Amino acid sequence: MFIKQLYTGCLSEAAYYIESNGEAAVIDPLRDIDAYLELANERKASIKYIFETHFHADFVSGHQDLSAKTGAAIVFGPTAAPSYPVHVATDGEILKLGKVTIKVLHTPGHTMESSTYLLRDEQGKDYAIFSGDTLFIGDVGRPDLVQKLNADVTPQILAGHLYDSLRDKIMPLADHVIVYPGHGAGSACGKKMMTETVDKLGNQKKVNYALSQPNKEAFIKAVTDGLMPPPAYFPANVAMNKKGYTSFEEVKSRGMSSLTPEVFDVITGVPQAMASRSTIPKASRRHWAGLTSISAREIVSINTLRSSLPVNLARTDSLSAIFSRRKRSSPSPTSTRSRFSVFCTSFMARMSTSAPL
Numbered sequence: 001m002f003i004k005q006l007y008t009g010c011l012s013e014a015a016y017y018i019e020s021n022g023e024a025a026v027i028d029p030l031r032d033i034d035a036y037l038e039l040a041n042e043r044k045a046s047i048k049y050i051f052e053t054h055f056h057a058d059f060v061s062g063h064q065d066l067s068a069k070t071g072a073a074i075v076f077g078p079t080a081a082p083s084y085p086v087h088v089a090t091d092g093e094i095l096k097l098g099k100v101t102i103k104v105l106h107t108p109g110h111t112m113e114s115s116t117y118l119l120r121d122e123q124g125k126d127y128a129i130f131s132g133d134t135l136f137i138g139d140v141g142r143p144d145l146v147q148k149l150n151a152d153v154t155p156q157i158l159a160g161h162l163y164d165s166l167r168d169k170i171m172p173l174a175d176h177v178i179v180y181p182g183h184g185a186g187s188a189c190g191k192k193m194m195t196e197t198v199d200k201l202g203n204q205k206k207v208n209y210a211l212s213q214p215n216k217e218a219f220i221k222a223v224t225d226g227l228m229p230p231p232a233y234f235p236a237n238v239a240m241n242k243k244g245y246t247s248f249e250e251v252k253s254r255g256m257s258s259l260t261p262e263v264f265d266v267i268t269g270v271p272q273a274m275a276s277r278s279t280i281p282k283a284s285r286r287h288w289a290g291l292t293s294i295s296a297r298e299i300v301s302i303n304t305l306r307s308s309l310p311v312n313l314a315r316t317d318s319l320s321a322i323f324s325r326r327k328r329s330s331p332s333p334t335s336t337r338s339r340f341s342v343f344c345t346s347f348m349a350r351m352s353t354s355a356p357l
């Protein structure tokens with residue numbers, strides 16, 4: 001049996017690679033899946049399962065891309081209902097991986113589909129739990145994220161589920177069981193995580209504040225107190241993880257393709273002349289000296305601007321920013337002509353202090 005924690009510091013996220021007898025499983029992969037593929041390749045193993053502990057909010061998972069590349073089955077815990085084919089496991093279901101097994105423990109609380117995966121070694125002995133956002137080192141998963149998507153599911157309701165999950169499914173496990181969490185200190189998915197990224201369950205029973213609360217009421221208060229507002233992008237990530245997404249390779253290849261000036265205009269709202277230095281006729285560049293004497297009122301169309309301005313590509317971003325700022329801060333005037341005029345005024349002010357091409 002081989003286990004590797006693949007920790008990504010900028011996200012404080014832990015994915016896991018488990019292997020036995022040539023078969024591998026990956027738990028909570030990030031969207032860039034190369035590390036998992038390389039590891040399996042180096043070790044000459046084939047990825048059989050991809051386990052998701054829940055619908056992540058803080059990153060877009062690589063489960064779909066990894067499944068497409070390897071043919072591995074995606075496994076979610078009970079009640080998960082994504083819009084793409086997966087294996088939704090039942091509570092207590094056991095999946096075989098080489099000479100070891102992985103048991104699904106449904107542990108709702110952070111989210112309703114949250115599940116913990118219990119790894120049993122070759123002798124059938126409980127060895128480790130991959131606890132996702134149910135149990136962290138020093139903390140538990142925040143129970144307030146679901147409410148952003150479903151107002152009826154309050155943090156108090158979920159904290160109650162989390163208490164039951166920990167008491168009924170996790171704490172009865174033996175002290176020697178290793179805890180491999182989904183996140184470490186710095187993640188927005190918890191509030192009091194310790195700096196360690198792995199621990200024995202026995203130690204967590206002693207030092208984790210959430211596991212030492214005397215009753216359910218005290219637990220609910222302890223885990224819902226002092227939560228910072230979650231980052232605004234969390235619901236968007238959950239939606240992508242639930243509904244599916246465009247493959248990473250396709251997104252990357254789109255991002256590497258150059259835009260035509262027309263497409264650039266549509267995306268940014270910035271006139272076509274800003275798109276490329278090559279769109280400016282050479283002769284027009286000679287008009288630079290007289291450019292600052294043209295008033296915004298005299299520029300009546302995008303075509304006039306296109307044929308008049310010697311635009312340095314390096315300034316495209318700042319010009320785009322000026323235009324975007326203007327649009328955001330000045331809801332009025334609203335007509336294209338007026339917005340264009342506002343833009344030109346800003347543009348002139350900026351260019352009059354810049355060196356010509």
Ligand SMILES: [Fe+2]
Binds near residue numbers: 110141
């Ligand atoms: Fe989470």
